[in-house]
Amino acid sequence: MEKYLFVALFAPLVGSLFSLLFTAKEKNTITAIVTSALLLLSFVSSLTLLVSIHDGLTLHVKMMDWISAGNLNLPFGFIVDNVSVIMMVTVTLVSTVVNVYSMGYMGHDKGYNRFFTYISAFVFSMLILVMSDNFVGLFIGWEGVGLCSYLLIGFWYEKESASWAGNEAFIMNRVADLGMLMGLFLIYWQFGTFEYDKVFAHVGSLNPAIVTSIGLLLFIGAMGKSAQFPFHTWLADAMEGPTPVSALIHAATMVTAGVYLVIRASALFSLIPEVGHIIATLGAFVAVFAASMALVNRDLKRIIAYSTLSQLGYMFVAAGLGAYWIALFHLMTHAFFKSLLFLGAGNIMHAMDDELDIKKMGGLFGIMPYTATLMAVASVALCGVYPFAGFFSKDMILAAAFNGGNFYIWFALFIGAGMTAFYSFRLIMLVFFGDKVHKKLGFHPHETYPFVLWALLPLGILSTVAGFFEKPFEEFVTEILSKYEITIPHATELGLIFLTSAFVILVIVATIYKYNKGGFSKQLENMPIYLLLKNQYYIPKIYEEVIFKPYYRLSTFAWKQIDVKIIDFIVDLIAKTLYILGQKSRKMQSGNLSDMLRWMVVGIVALLALAIFYRPGM
Amino acid sequence: MLNPISIKIATLNLATLTPMAILAFGALAIICIDLFTKRLDKSFFVMFTLLFIFLDFTALIGLNGPSRGFFGVMLVDGMSMLAQGIILISSALFIITALSNKPFKEFKKAEYYALFLFMIVGFQFMVATDNLILIFIGLETASLALYTLIALHNRNKAFEAAIKYFTMGALAAGFFAMASLILYALTGSIELGVISKVLVSRGFAPGAFTLAGVVFMLMALGFKLSIVPTHTWTPDVYEGSSAPLAGYMSVVPKIAGLVVAIRFFDIFLSSQIQWVQDILIFLAVLTMTLANITALVQEDVKRMLAFSSIAHAGFVLTAIMVGGTQANSAIFLYWILFMFTNIGAFTMLWIARHKKNLWGSRYQHPFTKFSGMVKVAPMMATLFAIFMFTLAGMPPFSVFWGKLYLISSVINSGHVVLAVIMVINSAIAIYYYMKLIVYMFLKDPITEDGNIYIANSSTPIKTIVGITLFFTVAASIFVQPILSVVTELIKSSGY
Amino acid sequence: MITLTHYLVLSGILFSLGIVGVLRRKNLLMLFFSTEILLNAVNIGFTAVSKYYGDLSGQIFSFFIIAIAASEVAVGLGLLVLWYKRSGTVDLDSLQMMKG
């Protein structure tokens, strides 16, 4: 089986290196084809692994030694078990789709070959992240995906905003990574190793305080990668990247790495429910917080980005409450419909030549029906309407929240669901229905290439039906993840589900109705709450003012004032002083004989005086 | 009716006098020859002188100390032999530089060489006795000859230098005489050995007068060693006299002075007179520091080297303060290594000597003269740079080892702070040596014609440079043999 | 009755006079005389002390000092004459080419 593992892992790398050769050259479709093929290959082998894992085998291979110093001995080790294989399948599937899709989407871009290089590189790092059998390996992937996301966000580097967003993403992740790094160090000095199984085997016997701190530090890392508050700003700005990137990295895979980390370390986190509680609370908060920003935003992609944030919040709630398999399930389903949503948005952008303001669209349904359908499906799934994928995963999370007795979390998620329903259908309505604003603005939208649509189809299907795999999925992953028992009576559970669904559907209907009527009135936009949401709670501004600018000023001060004016000045001062002393002492050499003789006599007299007045030990 | 005094020749042990006798004879011989035949070329004189120096050297080696002679005034011990060796070698190296490419009046005169030989005799007497009279005579003979040699350079600056040197020398002589008088009055003897015995037996009382004697002696010797505040003559005299002579002056009179100083101060240091120690430390620190910071601002290489030699003297003074075998051998090791390097450096200046001063009339060897030298005369520049770095005590060149051993001896005697001051001083010192290198290597040339830098060179002089360079660069190998010989001799002479 | 002390005091006074002369005199010739005074002051001291100890070496020393003083004068005057020829003055302030 190992060969499948290595194929799955290295096929993307090969693809990346292959198209790397073409980066400096003209657009060349071969790169796209080869990479897609290799990604597909990787997907297939992941599937085979999935099957064989299902038949109860677990792969754990040590490829080669990496670092060894002192007591540390750190090999490249990979593990394929029920959890990682799910991730592998998801990642490779989505990435394959996205890659194929990009052949159309990036068709006219001069960075064509470069793009596919990055995408495959990203998949490779992502696979390392999920397949590694130790924390440092995970960290490699962690940083690797960070790099690729940096490169892809800044893909159109001529755009100031793009390169800026890239830096922001990288640096913010770095901040979180520091926390994670500290967690790793702590783990090492406790266990003397980084390997999951060894660590988790002994974690029980550890002073809880330390476990807590490990958990917190790791979670800081997770927050960064999954753009949880307060690190969330980079994700919205990351939308500067090409849309397929947003679909793959900033919706389906990378941003969920944080969740994956928590699930991976479930053995550790399950020991520290209080930390889990913090995670869940933060998740719930983000779920609402992000959704609220999506309510009023007019930027097609940012809306979806915020919804991603809020969905990540849901996942963290599940993970925090110990419902790891549910988190994973939602992670998977979300990957499907959210990437679908993004790719659909990509089609629209293409049609509207990269216009993003949804107020400038409308009535596109007639022009691009397939895209519209797919996006509708995705949205419904996102809102969690039966029988679409989102329904199952999301309602499980709500149930879990209720079950844990954290009613405020449940309520937050409940509201969040409503908001989700609203902004999704606000988007649908404004884009596909209503009057054709784009006509006035002189756009000439058109449906995209068929093969792109075909590529999207699998995602569409999965978003629809994935939910029905809930039970087998649960059985499958709970082989290694802790089971999660819903203890509340079944009736209550059903009641909740009904309640939520009813609420969601109600909101959807209301939204559709309202926007058929021509949407909300303008003066709404002057309400302070609206402005607050529109400006993302002014958080980016605050960062700008409180962190970025002061840091630059401080640095300049350190250089201009401290370094040059103080330290270096003192150094030169010493030299100067000596030189000036020299100038002074030079006067002694008056060249006049009498002075010379005088000096001699002065010497004699002075010493004679000493002979009389200075008497140590005589 | 006086009864006749009868002395057996054997008891005189005249062998101890032979080295000086040889040179004295040589000096007279030169004059006589000059009487008979005019138009003798300088090459003849030089070789003739060299010959006698060589004879002297062999005679010196022939002696086996420690022994006394000639009514016990001559003292042949390890130290005197070492010192005479240094004096003779540097004299030999010096006299060859007379064979320069450009003609100079003084080298045509027989007197020059006669005086030179007399001067050497003087120095030899100075180091080969512990009798104050003889020291005084030697000192004066040497000095008076030296004044004349300087004057013979026959330029205004030379005369000024000679007169300044002479006058201050006269005053110093007065100090020396006074010192001797005080000591004589205190102890009734003019032999350092006896003086020491008497003083020790009397516990150095009365303190004030003893110290007064010390002070006068210190100033008299300080003048020779150019210790602050009697150093003021050094830069002027060096500048005024010809480059090789300046180099010679920075080595030979000082070693003679050092030997006397060692002999004299040993009386007080061996019996731990705190006062003397403190004063010596004070003067040493003062000397090296003042000289260093003054050297920083010099515009003329020769003057800079003058100050540097003052600083080196201050360096060595610390070793005198320390006393003991290691320190004293450190002095000689240091001085032997310093001799080669310093003579080499001054010879380089001698080579670069050029009749018309293209760089302003005030100075003969201003720094600007050497800017960009590496472009037009790379070999010269490199050699010069090596000598400079060596004088700065840059490892692994010769002076570094002397410095190392000397500082080590200071540390071993427990004066760590003094050692720190010394290294800080050498850190300051590197600047002015480097200044010349910066000019030679980093600045742009002022002239395209590299010949002006080697105008005065000639094969013999090149040889000198070669020899000195060899001993400078390959010092790492010679240090051990030199050191063992030195230590052995110093031990044998009981210091 | 004149004791050793008197002689020594005398020699001290002379010596100081010499010193003062050396310091004050601007005329080189006079300056040389002052140095002679220095040496002769010492001579007095030496002879007195050697008489006091009944030891001859002191007097020998003074003889040598006299000799040396003579030769010093010779050299000194020689230099002086040369300088006078060149600069036409024996004022030591004329010796100021080199300084700094």
Added chain:
Amino acid sequence: MEHILSLIVFFPLIAGIFGFVINKENVKTFGISVAFVEFLLSIVLWIAYDPTNSGYQFVEYSALIPQFGVGFYLGVDGISLFLVILSTFMTLVSLVALNIKKDIKNLVITILFLEMTLVGVFLSLDMILFYIFWELSLIPMLYIIGAWGSGQRIYAAIKFFLYTFAGSALMLVGILYLGYQYYLATGTWSFAIPDWYLLVLPFNTQLWLFGAFFLAFAVKVPMFPFHTWLPYAHGQAPTVGSILLAAVMLKMGTYAFIRFSLPLFPDASVYFLYPVAIIATIMVIYAAMVAYAQKDIKQVIAYSSISHMGIIILGIFAMNAEGITGSIFLMLSHGIVSGALFMLVGVIYDRRHTKLMSEFGGLATVMPRYAAIFGVLMMAAVGLPLTVGFVGEFLSLLGFYRVSWEITVIAGSGIILGAVYMLTLYRKSFFGKVVKEENKTLKDLDKREFAALIPLVALVVILGVYPKPILTTIDMSVRKTIQTMERKALLPDTKKFLLKVNSIGGTK
């Protein structure tokens, strides 16, 4: 094989002397070939080196001044081996990259002399010998900076020289004093480091000596606040000078810490641990900030070196195998990366004769290859996993975490700030539109530059993916050093501390 070390040390010197007679046109070729042979020699050394033996190998001893215990004493162990290879390698690369025409002959000869001194420093086992090479290395660098530099080159050169020379003045006293202590203890003079390792010094003496040595090393590293010579030196030095200065010369200081400070004065080292660690932390953050404020690309990299050296110091003073091994590896990686970065700056400087970021922008469009290579090295500089930069940084911080997690957190923020200034630099000069006319026509890397850069990039990746062989070799000798420390430690606290930092588990 007996004399391979002295061969490695003196081969460049001899070759350099031969260089005087070679004519101008061929002298560069000569230099490259000599450097290549030297590099091969060092590789041979590596091959012949027995990684299972932690002691000194290929030891050569011949007495120079037996009476004074000074000897010509060479030896190599895991700590010095790779630094030697680094020196020879970087010299080779910098010579390949060399494109100065002015006085090329003197330059090549000087570089060869410099190589000798660098290798000598790492191979000497005699303190005096070490001091000799340590000081000698200043002279060629003085010449390189002063003669081929730009702008205030002379000021920069003199500052560099005087500062470092003065810094090591006290060390000389320290050396002699230590020698005397040895003399008192054993009755014979010796300056051989292995002998000194046997010498147990009283605590107070250790403190003083540690101080004396510290100043010299701190100036060389350079540690805050003794760092101000570095920006000038780098700012004015020609590319080749900067490469050798950053890649190798800075490592002398940190190497000396490992070789002398720790094993000779274990108690003092532990005693001074926190002050030093705090200085190092300040270095990391302060330098990173100053680097961020710079307008000149080269200055950014210059200050970034200071920042990285801070992490190296931390790793050393972690006093556990992880930290020290990591720091040595970080020396290597920083050598490669900073060298390459300076080379890249040189590339752009040759084309535009300016190093100001504001002059550039959009270079990624006109010089894609250049941008790509720069990007790779930038990522190595910010310590991305699977590049060479990560391993050392990770291990150093990991090591020091055991000593104090608080300081590690603060110093660890270096990885953030590092990303800040590096990405900003990259963004300002490579991203955005090409605004300046003169930038539109810039040539991408040519063959010579590729030849110099590709090996470095390759190393960055290879050593990032497979550092183990190097790490294990280093680790052997580092453990030995730590054992020496444990053996010599006087105070119980020191013993306890060393035991703690070298063991897994326990509270906190």
